[in-house]
Amino acid sequence: MIAEAGLAALWLGAALCLLQLVAAILAVRGEAQLAGIVRPVAVAQAALTALAFSLLIWLFVKVDLSVALVFENDHSEKPFLYRFAATWGNHEGSMLMWVAILGAAGAAVALFERKLEERTLLATLGGQAVVGLGFYAFLLFASNPFARLFPAPPEGRGLNPLLQDPGLAFHPPTLYLGYVGLSVAFSFAIGALVTRDVGPAFARAMRPWVLGAWIFLTLGITAGSYWAYYELGWGGWWFWDPVENASLMPWLAATALLHSVTVLATRDGLRAWTLMLAVIAFSMSMVGTFLVRSGILTSVHAFAVDPRRGMFLLVLLFLYIGGALALFGARVGAVREGARFDPVSREAGLVANNLLLSAILGIVLVGTLYPLILEAATGTKLSVGPPYFNAAAGPLALILVTIMAAGPLLRWRRDNLVPLAKRVAPAAGLALIMLIVVKLAAPSIHILSLLGLALAAGLALASVAPLWQRNLRRTPLFIWGMVLAHLGMAVSLAGMACDSSFTVEKLVAARVGETVTVGPYSVTFDAVDPTFGANWQALQATLLARRGDSDMLTLSPQARTYWAPPTETSETAIHTALDGQLYTVLGKQAPDGRWQLRLWWKPFVTLIWAGGALIAIGGTLALIGRLWRARRKPQEVWL
Amino acid sequence: MTGYAKWAPLVAFILLGSALTYGLTKPETTNIRSKMVGASVPSFTLPPATAGLPGLSSSDLAAGQPHLLNIFASWCVPCVAEAPQLKAIAEAGVPVVGIAIRDRPEALQRFLARNGNAFRAIGADDASQVQMAMGSSGVPESFVIDGRGRILQQVIGPINPQDVAGLVAAVKAAR
Amino acid sequence: MRHLLLALALIAAPVWADSDLPPAPLADTQLPDPKQEARAQALMETIRCLVCQGQSIADSNAELAGDMRAMVRQRIAAGEKPEAIRAWLVQRYGSWVTYDPPLDRVTWLLWAAPVMFLAVGLLIARSSFQRRRT
Numbered sequence: 023m024i025a026e027a028g029l030a031a032l033w034l035g036a037a038l039c040l041l042q043l044v045a046a047i048l049a050v051r052g053e054a055q056l057a058g059i060v061r062p063v064a065v066a067q068a069a070l071t072a073l074a075f076s077l078l079i080w081l082f083v084k085v086d087l088s089v090a091l092v093f094e095n096d097h098s099e100k101p102f103l104y105r106f107a108a109t110w111g112n113h114e115g116s117m118l119m120w121v122a123i124l125g126a127a128g129a130a131v132a133l134f135e136r137k138l139e140e141r142t143l144l145a146t147l148g149g150q151a152v153v154g155l156g157f158y159a160f161l162l163f164a165s166n167p168f169a170r171l172f173p174a175p176p177e178g179r180g181l182n183p184l185l186q187d188p189g190l191a192f193h194p195p196t197l198y199l200g201y202v203g204l205s206v207a208f209s210f211a212i213g214a215l216v217t218r219d220v221g222p223a224f225a226r227a228m229r230p231w232v233l234g235a236w237i238f239l240t241l242g243i244t245a246g247s248y249w250a251y252y253e254l255g256w257g258g259w260w261f262w263d264p265v266e267n268a269s270l271m272p273w274l275a276a277t278a279l280l281h282s283v284t285v286l287a288t289r290d291g292l293r294a295w296t297l298m299l300a301v302i303a304f305s306m307s308m309v310g311t312f313l314v315r316s317g318i319l320t321s322v323h324a325f326a327v328d329p330r331r332g333m334f335l336l337v338l339l340f341l342y343i344g345g346a347l348a349l350f351g352a353r354v355g356a357v358r359e360g361a362r363f364d365p366v367s368r369e370a371g372l373v374a375n376n377l378l379l380s381a382i383l384g385i386v387l388v389g390t391l392y393p394l395i396l397e398a399a400t401g402t403k404l405s406v407g408p409p410y411f412n413a414a415a416g417p418l419a420l421i422l423v424t425i426m427a428a429g430p431l432l433r434w435r436r437d438n439l440v441p442l443a444k445r446v447a448p449a450a451g452l453a454l455i456m457l458i459v460v461k462l463a464a465p466s467i468h469i470l471s472l473l474g475l476a477l478a479a480g481l482a483l484a485s486v487a488p489l490w491q492r493n494l495r496r497t498p499l500f501i502w503g504m505v506l507a508h509l510g511m512a513v514s515l516a517g518m519a520c521d522s523s524f525t526v527e528k529l530v531a532a533r534v535g536e537t538v539t540v541g542p543y544s545v546t547f548d549a550v551d552p553t554f555g556a557n558w559q560a561l562q563a564t565l566l567a568r569r570g571d572s573d574m575l576t577l578s579p580q581a582r583t584y585w586a587p588p589t590e591t592s593e594t595a596i597h598t599a600l601d602g603q604l605y606t607v608l609g610k611q612a613p614d615g616r617w618q619l620r621l622w623w624k625p626f627v628t629l630i631w632a633g634g635a636l637i638a639i640g641g642t643l644a645l646i647g648r649l650w651r652a653r654r655k656p657q658e659v660w661l
Numbered sequence: 662m663t664g665y666a667k668w669a670p671l672v673a674f675i676l677l678g679s680a681l682t683y684g685l686t687k688p689e690t691t692n693i694r695s696k697m698v699g700a701s702v703p704s705f706t707l708p709p710a711t712a713g714l715p716g717l718s719s720s721d722l723a724a725g726q727p728h729l730l731n732i733f734a735s736w737c738v739p740c741v742a743e744a745p746q747l748k749a750i751a752e753a754g755v756p757v758v759g760i761a762i763r764d765r766p767e768a769l770q771r772f773l774a775r776n777g778n779a780f781r782a783i784g785a786d787d788a789s790q791v792q793m794a795m796g797s798s799g800v801p802e803s804f805v806i807d808g809r810g811r812i813l814q815q816v817i818g819p820i821n822p823q824d825v826a827g828l829v830a831a832v833k834a835a836r
Numbered sequence: 837m838r839h840l841l842l843a844l845a846l847i848a849a850p851v852w853a854d855s856d857l858p859p860a861p862l863a864d865t866q867l868p869d870p871k872q873e874a875r876a877q878a879l880m881e882t883i884r885c886l887v888c889q890g891q892s893i894a895d896s897n898a899e900l901a902g903d904m905r906a907m908v909r910q911r912i913a914a915g916e917k918p919e920a921i922r923a924w925l926v927q928r929y930g931s932w933v934t935y936d937p938p939l940d941r942v943t944w945l946l947w948a949a950p951v952m953f954l955a956v957g958l959l960i961a962r963s964s965f966q967r968r969r970t
Contacts, residue, residue, distance in 0.1 A: 256895040263890055291964065298670060305674075309681075318684030320691070320890045332685050340678055347671035354667050362966035373961050381953040388949045391680055392937075398683035400942055403693070405884050407892070407935025414950045527877070529866045609864065618864050666960060693886055696930050736855045763855035763899065788860040789903035796928035798886035798900065 025089050025168040028077035032118075032168075035070035035125065036158035038063050039151050042128075046148030050141055050216065057140070060147050061132040067154070068122075068129035075109075075122040078167055082109045088174035091115060091167050097180035099557045107191040108181045113315055113325045114167035116194060120311070121157050123202040128154065131206055137227040137652070138210075145216040149209030153304075156338040164334045183558070183584040183591050189249030193242055197269060200239025201307040204272055206231040207279060208304035211297045212346060215353040220293045225286035228300070230648055232283055236276045237641040243269050244634030254322075255592045255607045257525070257622045259630060262411040265323035267390045268310030271383055275303035278379035285372050288434070291361040292369075294354050295376055301350060305343040306383075312339055318394060364436040371429035378422040385414045416470045423477045423515060426508055427484035449487065453480030467523050474519035481512035499647025507640030514633025520602075520626040531616040541623025543567045543604055545577075550608075550617060558584045560593070563608040563617065567597065579608040603627050692817045695796030695804075702730075702810045703794040707784025710761040711769040717758055717784030723810030727835035729755050729828060730804040731780070732792055734762045735772035737800040743819035744776035750820075751779035753829045759783040762792055762800055803828070807835035854899060862909035863902035869913075876909045879918040882935040883908070883925060892935060 042063045049057040081089050083105050085098045095112045096105055110116040128150035135143060161167070210228045214220045246269065251259040260266060279299040285292045315325050316332025363369035389411050393404045431445045457476035460467065485508035488501060528540040537546045548564040560582040567575045577595035584591070597604040602625035609618025697703070706718040722728055729750055733740040751757045759780040761769055769783070786792055795804065795812075805814040805828065813835055820828065867873040880894035885901040893901040893908075904925075911921050925933050937943050 254895075258895065261891075261895075294667070295964075302670070309677075312681065316681075316685060318681065322889050322891060324889070329685050336678070336681055336685060339681070343674055344671065344678070347674055351668045351671050355664075363964055365965050370965065373964050377954070377957040377961050381950065381957055384953040385950050387677075388946065391677065392943075392946050394684045395680045396942060397687070398680055402942055403930055403932040404937055404943065405932050405935050406937050406946065407882065407884070409882050409936035410946070414947075418950065418954075527866075529864055531865060610859075612858050693929055693932060696926075696928055734855060763857045763903075765857065787857060788906055789900055790907060792900075793904065793907060793925075793928065798929065 024077050024081060024086070025170060028074045028081075029166070029168040031070045031074040031077070032121075032158070032162060035067050035074065035121075036155070036162060038067040038070065039125075039154045039158055042067060043148055043151035043155060046144050046151060049144045050148065057144060060144055064125075064132040064147050064150070065129045068125035071118075071122040071125040075118055078115060078118055079106060079109045082106065082115075085178060087176070087178055088170055088172070090169045090171040093171050093175055093178050095181055096178040097557065098177065100181065100186065101556055103188065103191055104181060104186045108185075110194050110198075111181055111185045111190055113328075113331070114161075114165045116198070116325075117157070117161055117165050118167050119195065119198055120202055121154070121161055123198050124150070124154050124157060124205055127203055127206050128209075131209075131231070135227060137223065138213075139217070139219055139223070142210075142213045142217045142219045142224065144213075146206075146209045146213035148216075149212035150205065152212075153205055153209070153342060156341060160331075160334050160338060164331050180557070180584070180587050182587065183582070183589045184253060186557075186584075187249065187253055189245065189253065193245045193249055196238050196245060197242030200235050200237075200242050200276075201269075201272060201304075201310070203231070203235025203238060204276060204304040204307050206235065207276075207300040208346065211300035212349065214297060215349050215357075218353065218356055220286075220297065220357045222287050222290050225283045225296065226652070229280075229283050229287060230645055232276060232280050232300075233641055233645040233648070236273070236280055237638050237645065239269075239273045239276060240634060240638045240641065243273055244631050244638070247634070248631045252594050252596060255594050255620075257527070257605055257620075257624065259521070259627075262386075262389070262408050263321050263323060264319040264390050265310075265314050265321045267386050268306075268313045271306040271386055272303050272310060274379050274383040274386070275299055275306050278376045278383070279303050281372050281375050281379075285369055286360070289361050289363070289369055291363060292373070292376070293357050293360040295373075297350060297354065297357070299376070299380075301343075301346045302383075305339075305346070308335075308339055308342060312336060313390075319390070366432070366437050366439060366442065368429065368432040368434045368437070371425055371432050374425050375422065375429065378418055378425065382415050382418050382422070385418070386411065389414065412470065420470070420473050420477055423481050423511070426511065427477070427481045430488045430504060430508070431484065445487070446484065449480040449484035452483050453477055456480070464523065471519040471523040474515050475523075478512045478516035478519065481515070482509055485509040485512060499650065500644040501647075503640045503642070503644025503647055505640070506643060507637045510633045510636025510638075510640055512633070513629050513636055514631075517626050517629025517631075517633060521624055521630065524625045525627075526623040528619075528621045530619050530621070531612055532619050533616050538619070538621060540604070540621040541602070541625070542569045543623060544569075545604075545606070545621055547617070547619060550611075553580070555582075558582045561608065563606075563619070565595070565606055565619075567604055569599075575604075577604070577606050579606045581608050581610070598628060601625055693798045694817070695798075695812075695815050697796040698812050698815050700812060702806055702812060703791070705784075705791045705794060707760065707786055707791060710759075710764060710783040710785035711766040711773070714778075714780060715782045717760060717782045719810060721758070721782065722806050723808070725808045726756060727805070727807045727832045729757045729832050730806055731757060731759045731801065732762060732786075732795070732797050732803070733759055733801045734764050735768040736764070737762075739819040740772075740801045741776055743801055744779070746820040746822055746825050747779040748777045749822075749825050750829055750832075753825075755829055755832045756781055760786050760791055762786050762789055805831045805835060859899070859902040860906035862906040862913075864905075865909075867909050867913050872912050873909075875918055876912040879912070879921060880905055880908055883922070884933050884935055886929065886933065 042060060045056040045060045049060060081092050082096055085096050087093050091114050095108045110119045132147060214224055247259045282292050282296040282299055286296045312335045313319055389406045392406050396402055396404050427449050428446050453476045456479040460472055460475050485505050489505055526541045528538055530538050532547045534547055534549060537544055546566045548566050550561055550563050553560050553562045560580040562578050562580045565577040567577055575597050577597055579595040580593040582591045582593055592607055595606045605622040605624055607620040611617050702719045702722050704719045707716050709716040747757055757779045761783050801819050803816040803820060804812050807813055814831055867876060881892050883893045885891045885893050885896040885898055887898050887900050888896045893904045908921055922934055931938060937946060939947050
């Protein structure tokens, strides 16, 4: 009954989506009466998909095994949190979540967007409906989450143990809120291209939506990276895996869009760039969805592979991205040429920022797809991994960091190099000192890490510089947001550089009672005991770690075996200190009775994710600041 | 935006889309083919993998007689399925030799007793060294090797009954 | 009782299609010389595991990956250069086995991409700027 209700809600939602599209098209073309129904229909549609999603969650929590999806991914012995999160730990459920968020984003625009000109808003809601229809069709015809299974089996297959982690409850929803939130920017761009209304007012209207999606995307990627770090057990936090790249590309585009939209809002420039980036950002989200679910690229993170579904998604990609880009080509010429800038100015800095982010985006895209393209063209099989991405994108990222440091210190409209140099001097000086100190302390450090650490120090100082000599209590919140976000970038960069240069790894085959030194810690292997959990059994090692004269710490890494589905995983045990993490993994036992232990000392690695969180907090402050300011001073034109 | 620049993103996307379409429509081949086909067998000497059969070395494969080299293991499930085919090939007069990957003598004995022994010699490759040197990436795999020790053909996966005749012919044609 | 539970735990682990020989000696043991180990580790992180879904041999629990790690460490300890080992593997498995794509006739575009993107971007950006008026 509930499953059928969910399916019915989805069909109704799809029907309303079609109505939304038709009404929006007609309203934009002049049918004034229909204009009034577009917003309510958008809200109703969102309510129905939200209902469908809630019903699916209910089915998972109650372990209703007459629904095929629940059978394949759920298990009655799983803890509540994982029954709940298993709803989106599979293709159909996560696709339903995608559509639900898409609907919700459209409803939010319908309910809360007041600044946009009416026709453009209707065109935007129309754009949202166009995108929605394709994904509704995909869901209803190729990925029905509510398909029944008769007779209902006695027990479910269970969720992949690697996914039975709080990370699953957090990472996909935040990531999807980001991915799909970018659809609003996409629809705004479509709306603007249709009504040819691109200007500061449009940019100011679009900005909060971009910020919102970007914040979630930042959080989602940061959470995903940390989850993979502690879950997979090899101490890495980014591998340039195709799925990871699929989440990074929208973020790069969204970051560029965020900065571009500010230029459009303040100086009415970069119109075409902004529209293009808005289209590209969501296009990258859709390409990412395709890559992950079609199976054309091998990845540890890939969902269940189904080329038939992949084909459906590919057709949607051609329609949406091709359509949007064709619209762009056809209409962008009619968008009146925006302002031009002085080569030394804040605008110029933002143009450079756009340029570098787009170049990095291009590199990630090319690197991810080159093996496929090459195989298509010549049949040669190739692998492109970290050596390429680090070498190609790393230097560009460092140049970007330099511009990020100087950017907020540049004046709008026109600046001069000598005064700029004076403003930038303290940060540059700090970077230079850091460079020398680090090089002396670690002569064999890799050049990218060395520059990364030096520039991180410089950026950290430069990002708080805009606050210098300001009345802090009267500084607008969005300035604080910018400061924190850039500071977060510096913190994250420092963490990355430290992790890649100063990590110490010890691989030992140890007998119970032996002591190993790793970094500042001496770790004693105390015992191995069996232990049990809700749906697993494990061998748990007890490691006693001590650092100098401090207290003894206990770490308990496990080698776990789940029985539904039968899988072996390893649960890392991590101790977080102020200056790094002690990361421990228990391996297999050798025939001579010794146990495989992998121990890492990773100095300052937590800065990577702390930085990510700071960036997200900065973004949130900026968002609140902008919304608050718009409420208080609706007529204000500046910044 | 100039005339060309505004269409560039669409063109780039069409190229991208073509690559993605290819990716979807190409046959699913996760196998890594050995690049040593056409080259000489790398030199190696492997001890006997089990009692009753001699070990294997590369000089045995270059002694003038073509061979079918089968890389397998007793713990490999598909190897059980291809045992009858190997027997058929051996009975057709083709010398079949094997390399056992990460195996134990007793387990190998049991495997051969249960599934038949088509091998004239089996070398023990406990650390997959020769397997790597041959460019093989899994078990079972088979190689047709000519009398001078050159690798002529690679079969990835178990030998199907319908491929037996072709392989026999290939080995017999090799000199 | 503890030993019995331990034994049960080990038996209850699922039986995979894996050999039951232990890993090769150097698969999970570091080389005594830290410089050599660092070189070996750097190489292992860029060699692709042949039987995995997109992992390097440094990060994989597969047996063949362990054997490849053992081979890498053995050769580095014997004095071979990492690039020679990489070349040996590429000779056997093709470019697919290395995560560091070579620079040759078919991959020059990949390596040229960053420069090309920058150049194209600069050209586009040029139209945003106006000549400086003094």
